[in-house]
Amino acid sequence: MSFREKSAWISLVLLAVVFGAYFSYIGMVVAGLARNRFSLFLVMVAVFIIAEVVLHLVIATQTPRDARTPKDEREQLIELKATRTAFYVLLVSAFGSIGTVHLRLSDPDDHLWLMMQAILFSIVFAEAVKFARQIVLYRRDA
Amino acid sequence: MDTAIRNTIRRLRFDHSEMTQQELADKIGVTRQTVNAIELGKYSPSLEVAFRIAAVFGVPLDDVFQYDGKGVKR
Numbered sequence A: 001m002s003f004r005e006k007s008a009w010i011s012l013v014l015l016a017v018v019f020g021a022y023f024s025y026i027g028m029v030v031a032g033l034a035r036n037r038f039s040l041f042l043v044m045v046a047v048f049i050i051a052e053v054v055l056h057l058v059i060a061t062q063t064p065r066d067a068r069t070p071k072d073e074r075e076q077l078i079e080l081k082a083t084r085t086a087f088y089v090l091l092v093s094a095f096g097s098i099g100t101v102h103l104r105l106s107d108p109d110d111h112l113w114l115m116m117q118a119i120l121f122s123i124v125f126a127e128a129v130k131f132a133r134q135i136v137l138y139r140r141d142a
Numbered sequence B: 001m002d003t004a005i006r007n008t009i010r011r012l013r014f015d016h017s018e019m020t021q022q023e024l025a026d027k028i029g030v031t032r033q034t035v036n037a038i039e040l041g042k043y044s045p046s047l048e049v050a051f052r053i054a055a056v057f058g059v060p061l062d063d064v065f066q067y068d069g070k071g072v073k074r
Helices: A003-030 A038-062 A064-068 A073-102 A109-141 B009-015 B021-028 B032-039 B047-057
Strands: B005-007 B065-067
Touching (some): A003 A064, A003 A109, A038 A064, A073 A109, A073 B032, B009 B021, B009 B047, B021 B047
Antiparallel strands (some): B005 B065
16 A cells, blocks of 8 residues: 555544544534533644644655655546545535524524534545545555 | 556566566656556556656657557547
């Protein structure tokens, strides 16, 4: 498995684990089972960044040559194709986020918070789709 | 998906002192995985990379790549 494919796997799994946990908590907040804490978001972003850096350092030390090699034309094409797919996912899910204003919430101020969470989910989901598509394209061309 | 372009890179590598994919990749400035994808017909390289491959082996471009399509689809 190439360095770039390992990198895509790391990012995909981290997104799923870290933000999966975060949005599970948000689901509990929406259901009234937990209190909203903005600090949780900051902690999750910090955990994600630190884990990304550490794990990328680990795979870079395993294959230093691959890690140093700049992306070639095939890898750039794979990234472009994956980004295009992710863009459409982001477009649809961001529009879907607007739909959260129609939800019945006890506090009208919660609509803004919920829409922010929905947009954040859209971004994370689109990123996950991008990495998944990259992995599929790397596998298909292997 | 396989491309309509066939190539003789594997044979040319063998004829040039059994050059490895990594050695060829280093000479033409791509990754080993990309050389493998080109060899297997999974990826069509840019014209520039195609010319670089031909230059490494010192042969004309059509000795390396051959178009295998049945014509242009309209």
